[in-house]
Amino acid sequence: MGFSFFASRAAARFLEDIRRPSSFLKNLDSSRYEVKVISPRNYFAFTPLLPSVTCGTVEARSVVEPIRRMFEKKGKDVAYYEAECFKIDPTKKAVHCRSAVGTNLDGNGDFMVDYDYLVVALGATVNTFNTPGVMEHCHFLKEVEDAQKIRKSVIDCFERASIPNISEEEKRKILHFVIIGGGPTGVEFAAELHDFLVEDLVKLYPAIEQFVKITIIQSGEHILNTFDQRIAVFAESKFQRDGIELSTGFRVIKVSDDSITVKCKSSGVETLVPYGMAVWSAGIGTRPVITDFMSQVGQGKRRALATNEWLRVPECDSVYAIGDCSSISQRKIMEDISTIFKVADKDNSGTLTLKEINDVLEDICIRYPQVELYMKSMHMVDIADLIKGGVGDSNKESMVVNIEEFKKALSHVDSQVKTVPATAQVAAQQGYYLADCFNKKDHCVEHPEGPLRLTGSGEGHHNFRPFRYKHLGQFAPLGGEQAAAELPGDWVSMGHSTQWLWYSVYASR
Amino acid sequence: MGFSFFASRAAARFLEDIRRPSSFLKNLDSSRYEVKVISPRNYFAFTPLLPSVTCGTVEARSVVEPIRRMFEKKGKDVAYYEAECFKIDPTKKAVHCRSAVGTNLDGNGDFMVDYDYLVVALGATVNTFNTPGVMEHCHFLKEVEDAQKIRKSVIDCFERASIPNISEEEKRKILHFVIIGGGPTGVEFAAELHDFLVEDLVKLYPAIEQFVKITIIQSGEHILNTFDQRIAVFAESKFQRDGIELSTGFRVIKVSDDSITVKCKSSGVETLVPYGMAVWSAGIGTRPVITDFMSQVGQGKRRALATNEWLRVPECDSVYAIGDCSSISQRKIMEDISTIFKVADKDNSGTLTLKEINDVLEDICIRYPQVELYMKSMHMVDIADLIKGGVGDSNKESMVVNIEEFKKALSHVDSQVKTVPATAQVAAQQGYYLADCFNKKDHCVEHPEGPLRLTGSGEGHHNFRPFRYKHLGQFAPLGGEQAAAELPGDWVSMGHSTQWLWYSVYASR
Structure with a gap:
């Protein structure tokens, strides 16, 4: 079974660590640094469990972790300011903050905090795609308060x-619950809501049971479209049995206080959908402070703050970014192909033997994960298979390539560059990784553990290995103790016990 | 020990029943009536525990009882409307209601509900005595949301x-917590807050511990002035040891966003008290819907809706009132003295023998509890002692009194009429009593169990015994597991175990 993966307690503990929103602070050895934390909320929330909070399956207090409480437990001497950072000034190495605690401050609410290192982990905001009425009339699932308001x-x-x-028509309208966006959050919320209605509310309001309806509006052809197709199909048939309506292929173009205007993507026909409560879970956007910072550092045209593979913002010194506010720009191998050739060509012969290539292969694969992904996708057994593509059908052992042949052999590899998704799992792993780098910084400057430097002049080693995302699978609870999970190594699991196993990892302390 | 009283589980269960805010609905046999409940909040809150909610000692969800959940559990077929009654129309026997659930109702939010019997249990509202700034700047402790906001x-x-x-002066101001009103609610909140600060917050904010202060402002000379004096003194010395400042003899005359103006009652000097957060627990007032109803029934000049001893509003048919919105007008014995004499004088002799008086004595004592209270206060052994006062020092056995002597003997009794306090304990007992009367109404019409009718023409018996408040004591938690309790029979208990015992009764399910 795919789930033996989860069976060990140690594995569970590890998974937990690299899943926590607070993984950076948790893992950072704060005796080595003077740590200052700035956040407008004095707790970390474990957002993947928010859909369960909406319906009372999980208590709000179990998905939040008070920041100060965390420091107290760890015995860490950390300053915390309940404030919002509204501007990053990378030239002065300072952030401008505004107290989030409101009134009564006699104008003392603004302050500046200097930094030697800055870790930006501001998350993302809701993206309404400027759809009129969404901000005013829809609920969201970003904060703990959102979940409580939905409930x-x-x-x-x-x-x-x-x-x-109240007329029957009005009852039908009021009891029509609409979820806009069929991604994991929307789907889990729909499932939780369905269970809440069927198991709980219907008993308390037996007279109006018949008027209740849940609809998911999804612009794509399937819900859960980042999952394996088998899971999407399983979820859709489960929902159909439950009477949850799926309006796929519809785009929401307007929301008023009592109706949602949807447009059929194929026919272009617009329809008015009366509703009682709507939840928008259809996209994430960039916070203004990040947009401003990006334009300062010359990233004005991007959608998220770009970092290199070590999670550092390349344009400025000592600024790191993790989580949904940032995305990793994986370096293309073709940009560095000349340096790579030069580094590999130890005898300066102007050609590479297979041995010379194999000597730097591990470093190349660490630095450019697309190489392995490409070879796997092409069912290649070893590097010789890849290089062959540049020189034609020559003999493996005696193979020698010049720079043009080397370029030609690697020319398609960059097609396999993968974007890391904006999920809590990624954010937590990044936090864990970055804290680890900070903890061993002194050691690694002396004893670098990263791959060979293959860019620029190409000398020596990187201090650290680049961040590498370990995909631990995706999970979608579907209500009624049914769930679907996608695990690493192409495992797909659907059915009864999936949820329980997942939660035991997710929610255990 | 005074606490053997609480030792039995049955007693605890009974106490619990007669303490619950929902005691009327809990106890009412709803199979006999078509019950409709109108309340803007869909839960009953056990307000005496709100101070503990403010500091997390007790969870908000343990002090509330969802109305529909309660009906479901009891299997009771009861209609519930989440709406506010904004007008009582006793001539049409109907109440006007407005949905409390807000928007999206297309003007359908108002509706009328007819009644055969109406039980008014609207509670009281905050009374600021029109002190400027209190509504805007102070917290209250009336609703569950209040407690959560305070936290x-x-x-x-x-x-x-x-x-x-932030300057030290500013820190001192921000961390000055002021409680206005030194009654049980204010005192308990101060104690809870003190524990919360000392046991919890100070660990999380060690740098600012020195700036924290709690002050109770009380206009009287002592806090807890409805309690036995020994308790007030005990509480005051406990608070002094804890560093809670008691400003007794001060009246609050104004509250601004960062200071409270107090006036010393003896010297008349006004002082400005800077503060960070203030809780007003200094009085209760009448809701507008009650004021309006009172003026309709000719009670315009009273401060609370008056009922008779059977909890019925005497001016209108079939309207009952319980809890803080009402107060019982205890009938004076002197108003009915002629009827009492006539009823007692069975042989129409124009005089009463001691036997004749003794024959109706139980009925008199049930109807006019002040008789027993008066006799007790004067250390009288039996009724003859009381009657002697009218006729001089005659012989008990052969005592005969005429109407004038009878009047003279009872002329001071009404000085012992007691007002029932506006507490949750009273409200709950009233609810329990009234439900009981409704449950046995049919039986009691046939077989009256009340005392002789001693008013008006004075014929037959009342259907029910009048409501009689059983004072189960008062309790004030003082923090640090210290508490003071006043129990029936003049017991006073102070110290460590008091709180635990009390809570075990209060909070047990």
Whole structure:
């Protein structure tokens, strides 16, 4: 079974560590640094569990971790400021902050914090794609408060539908719950909501059970379209059995206080959907402070703050970024092909033997993960298979390539550059990785553990290995103790026990 | 020990029943009536525990009881409307309601509910005595949301005092927590807050511990002035040891966003008290819907809705009131003295023998509890002692009194009429009592169990015994597991174990 993976407690503990939103601070050895934390919320929230908070399956307090409490437990001497960073000034190496605690401050609410190293982990914001009415009328699932508001709002709908003098049509409208966006968050929320209605609310409001409906509006042809197709199909048929309506292929173009205007993507026909409560889970956007910082460092045209593979913002010294606010720009191998050739060509012969290539192969693969991905995708057994492509069908052992042949052999490799997804799993692994680098910085400057430098003049080793995302799978609870999970190594699991196993990893302390 | 009283589980269960805010609905046999419940909040809150919610000692969800959940558990077929009653119309026997669930209702939010019997249990509202700024700047302890807001606000103060660039003076101001009103609620909150600060927050904010202060402002000379004096003194010395400042003899005359103006009652001097957070627990007031109803039924000049001893509003048919919105008008014995004499004088002799008086004595004592209280206060052994006062020092056995002598003997009894306090304990007992009356109504019409009718023409028996408040004591937690309790029968207990015992009764399910 694919799940033996989860069976060991140590594995579970490790998974937990690299999944936590607070993984950077948790893992950082703060005796080596003077740490200052700036956040407008004095807790870390484990956002993947927010859909469960909406329906009371999980208590709000179990998905949050108070920041100060965490430091206290760890015995760490860390300063925390409940404030929002509204500007990063990389030339002065300082951040401008505004107290989040409101009134009564006599103008003292703004302050500056200097840094030697800055770790930007501001997350993303909701992206409404400027759809009119979404901000005003939809709920979101980004913060703990959002989940609590949704819970209250669902119950309010039932109460509203229960007061006298409400027509059946009105009841149907009030009890129509719409989820816009069929990604993991939207799907999990729909499933939680369905269970909450069927197992709980319907008993308390038996008179109006018949008027309740849940709809998922998804612009793509399938829900869960980042998952394996088998999972999407399984989830869709489960939802159909449950009576959850799937409106796939529809784009939301407007939301008013009591209806949603959708447009069929194939026919272009617009329809009005009356609703009682709507949740928008259709996209993430960039925070203004990040947009401003990006334009300062010359990244004005990008959608997220770019870092190199060591999670550092390449344009400025000592600024790192992790999580949904950033994305890693994987270096293309073709940009560095001349340096790579030069480094590999130890005898300066102007050609590379297979041995010379094999000597630097590990470093190349660490630095450019696309090489292995490409070879795997082409079913190549070893590097000789790849190099052959440049020189034609020559004999492996005696193979010698010049720079042009080397370039030709690697010319398609960069097609396999993968973007790391914006998930909590990635953010947590990045935090864990970066703290680890900071902890061993002194040691690694003396004893570099990274690959050969293959860019620029190409001398010596990188201090650290670059960040590498370990995909631990995806999981979608589908309600009624059914769930679907996608695990590394092409495992797909659907059905009853999946959820329990996943949660035991996710939610255990 | 005074606490053997609490030792039995059955007693605890009974106490619990008669303490619950929902005691009327819990106890009512709803199979006999078509019950409709109108409340803007879909839960009952056990307000005496709110101070503990502010500091996390007790979870908000353990002090609330969702209304629908309660009906579901009891299997009761009860209609519930989440709405606010904004007008009582006793001539049409209907209440006007407005949905509390807000938007999206297309004007359908108002509706009317007819009644045969109406039980008014609207509670009281905050009374600021029109002190400027109180509504805008103070917290209250009436609703569950209030308690949660206070908790957030306390933590916000600590965060505010932790941001850079805050002067020591400002820190002192921000971390000054003021409680206005030294009654049980204010005192318990002060104690909870003190424990929360000392046991919890100070560990998380060690740098600002020295700036924290708690002050209770009380206009009277002592806090807890409805309690036995020994308790007040004990509480005051406990608070002094804890460093909680008691400003007794001060009246609050104004509250601004960062200071409270107090006036010394003896000297008349006004002082400005800078503060970070203030809680107002200094009085209760009448809701507008009650004020309106009172003026409709000719009670315009009273401060609370008056009921008779059977909890019925005497001016209108079939309207009952319980809890803080109402107060019982105990009938004076002197108003009915002629009827009482006539009823007792069975042989129409124009005089009463001691036997004749003794024959109706139980009924008199049930109807006019002040008789027993008066006799007790005067250390009288039996009724003859009381009657002697009217006729001089005659012989008990052969005593005969005429109407004038009878009046003279009872002329001071009404001085012992006691007002029932506005506490949760009273409200819960009233609810329990009233439900009981409704449950046995049919039986009691046939077989009255109340005392002789001693008013008006004075014929037959009342259907029910009048409501009689059983004082189960008062309790004030003082922090650090110290508490003071006043129990029936003049027991006073102070110290360590008191709180635990009390809570085990209060909070047990």
